[in-house]
Amino acid sequence: xxxxxxxxxxxxxxxxxxxxxxxxxxxxxxxAVARESKWFALFALALTxxxxxxxxxxxxxTDIEWQRGTASIRRTIQVSPSxxxxxxxxxxxxxxxxxxxxxxxxxxxxxRNGQLQAKEGDPEGVHDLLFRSSSGMRLKQRTVKREFRRxxxxxxxxxxxxxxxxxxxxxxxxxxxxxxxxxxxxxxHASILFTLERYTHVLPCIQDEAAARVERMLTG
Numbered sequence: 044x045x046x047x048x049x050x051x052x053x054x055x056x057x058x059x060x061x062x063x064x065x066x067x068x069x070x071x072x073x074x075a076v077a078r079e080s081k082w083f084a085l086f087a088l089a090l091t092x093x094x095x096x097x098x099x100x101x102x103x104x105t106d107i108e109w110q111r112g113t114a115s116i117r118r119t120i121q122v123s124p125s126x127x128x129x130x131x132x133x134x135x136x137x138x139x140x141x142x143x144x145x146x147x148x149x150x151x152x153x154x155r156n157g158q159l160q161a162k163e164g165d166p167e168g169v170h171d172l173l174f175r176s177s178s179g180m181r182l183k184q185r186t187v188k189r190e191f192r193r194x195x196x197x198x199x200x201x202x203x204x205x206x207x208x209x210x211x212x213x214x215x216x217x218x219x220x221x222x223x224x225x226x227x228x229x230x231x232h233a234s235i236l237f238t239l240e241r242y243t244h245v246l247p248c249i250q251d252e253a254a255a256r257v258e259r260m261l262t263g
Contacts, residue, residue: 065203076198102114102172134231
């Protein structure tokens, strides 16, 4: 019987890219600059929601529940041999509802009003996307990445990946005392254990805030 030559061979450890996240001060500086551009709604959403780029670029206006202040993540947008198309989310848990901050909803409302005024002539089937180019077509990730780098530089903030805004959202939530369970749901992780492993560096923030809240409850 032939033997498997791979038996007993140690696989090299998986090299995971180092996680980056903006600080609170860097976020404030970045948003201040982004607010003066047409990209404010997109980056405000990305910075606070924890969505993947493929998720927030696939959002449609029907995914926004204005009264509840939420966005439903139902699909992703990906490049295909024929150009681009919608796909299902990364995993079942990735289909989720994310609560949006008030200033993000206001930015989205302003974006929607501007699009309604210029809606005539939008390509069929594309105009319902939240984020699209000036010609009405879907936004390409490379375009968003270019504008992201430009705004970071204008704000005097160090360069990070666009995807790192997802990590920034999780880190900000942890620093604000949000539970790991809520953060895990917000990010659409497969399990809370994955979130704990991925964000161990921010757990002290959660524990400190939790301890402070209990102390305030007991001592006033």
